[in-house]
Amino acid sequence: xxxxxxxxxxxxxxxxxxxxxxxxxxxxxxxxxxxxxxxxxxxxxxxxxxxxxxxxxxxxxxxxxxxxxxxxxxxxxxxxxxxxxxxxxxxxxxxxxxxxxxxxxxxxxxxxxxxxxxxxxxxxxxxxxxxxxxxxxxxxxxxxxxxxxxxxxxxxxxxxxxxx
Amino acid sequence: xxxxxxxxxxxxxxxxxxxxxxxxxxxxxxxxxxxxxxxxxxxxxxxxxxxxxxxxxxxxxxxxxxxxxxxxxxxxxxxxxxxxxxxxxxxxxxxxxxxxxxxxxxxxxxxxxxxxxxxxxxxxxxxxxxxxxxxxxxxxxxxxxxxxxxxxxxxxxxxxxxxx
Numbered sequence: 001x002x003x004x005x006x007x008x009x010x011x012x013x014x015x016x017x018x019x020x021x022x023x024x025x026x027x028x029x030x031x032x033x034x035x036x037x038x039x040x041x042x043x044x045x046x047x048x049x050x051x052x053x054x055x056x057x058x059x060x061x062x063x064x065x066x067x068x069x070x071x072x073x074x075x076x077x078x079x080x081x082x083x084x085x086x087x088x089x090x091x092x093x094x095x096x097x098x099x100x101x102x103x104x105x106x107x108x109x110x111x112x113x114x115x116x117x118x119x120x121x122x123x124x125x126x127x128x129x130x131x132x133x134x135x136x137x138x139x140x141x142x143x144x145x146x147x148x149x150x151x152x153x154x155x156x157x158x159x160x161x162x163x164x
Numbered sequence: 165x166x167x168x169x170x171x172x173x174x175x176x177x178x179x180x181x182x183x184x185x186x187x188x189x190x191x192x193x194x195x196x197x198x199x200x201x202x203x204x205x206x207x208x209x210x211x212x213x214x215x216x217x218x219x220x221x222x223x224x225x226x227x228x229x230x231x232x233x234x235x236x237x238x239x240x241x242x243x244x245x246x247x248x249x250x251x252x253x254x255x256x257x258x259x260x261x262x263x264x265x266x267x268x269x270x271x272x273x274x275x276x277x278x279x280x281x282x283x284x285x286x287x288x289x290x291x292x293x294x295x296x297x298x299x300x301x302x303x304x305x306x307x308x309x310x311x312x313x314x315x316x317x318x319x320x321x322x323x324x325x326x327x328x
Contacts, residue, residue: 041253042256049257078246086209090254093206099206
């Protein structure tokens with residue numbers, strides 16, 4: 001099972017790719033995509049699709065994990081996040097990925113034991129779980145790894161229940 | 165110049181395709197895509213992409229015209245509309261379509277002379293402009309034809325200015 005977790009955004013899109021074999025999870029890839037602000041939204045949408053389309057193929061991803069968005073102060077940002085989520089839904093459809101979605105509180109709760117945890121707390125736990133990880137530059141990366149892990153854990157739970 | 169205008173929606177997505185040659189515009193295709201509510205959002209997103217990807221190829225579309233969305237009462241519907249707009253931006257990127265966007269008021273004003281016109285007024289004008297059109301079943305279709313026409317008119321204006 002290969003899980004791709006993404007924290008989408010038009011400025012930075014963090015991602016993590018975890019492979020699960022027996023009881024061990026391996027970090028295959030992680031980082032972020034920076035979409036050049038000089039390019040149009042149309043062009044950036046195309047680049048976003050191409051980048052993750054390639055990641056899915058290279059790592060033979062079969063699961064996708066995302067955070068559910070909430071409407072913040074800026075409706076236009078919320079709408080733009082919708083554009084990127086639409087692209088990820090399309091990729092899930094084209095590559096037959098199993099989709100896992102989590103509310104932000106669920107992710108924080110699963111990682112830190114507290115649903116109202118800060119980004120720093122989440123990053124702290126991620127760095128402890130992946131000791132070989134060099135400190136990611138952006139919290140987008142640790143957020144993406146957090147949602148990737150949630151996807152893996154949810155999949156584990158489903159699988160262990162099926163075994164009973 | 166071949167203009168595709170779309171009124172996207174997860175229930176019904178109306179569309180019109182107009183070809184412009186010299187001073188005449190021909191309606192190449194129109195109708196709507198109905199996405200089965202029994203399918204998941206991921207599957208429907210995939211079907212939406214496939215449908216319009218094919219229309220663009222069959223009719224050699226090179227322009228895309230859309231209405232800009234506004235945040236209504238339902239934030240989740242607004243977000244879902246974002247998914248479909250993201251797909252359309254991707255298609256614009258993949259097929260190098262020129263994008264035209266209009267606020268709802270602009271479309272109504274251009275068609276009826278009144279920015280606060282009803283859907284029925286818009287439909288009335290569309291039926292008058294295309295006398296061979298059999299009454300479309302859904303206002304999604306007349307709305308899509310309205311935004312298609314706006315795209316054609318905007319393109320005409322730009323072209324006529326370039327000629328001066």
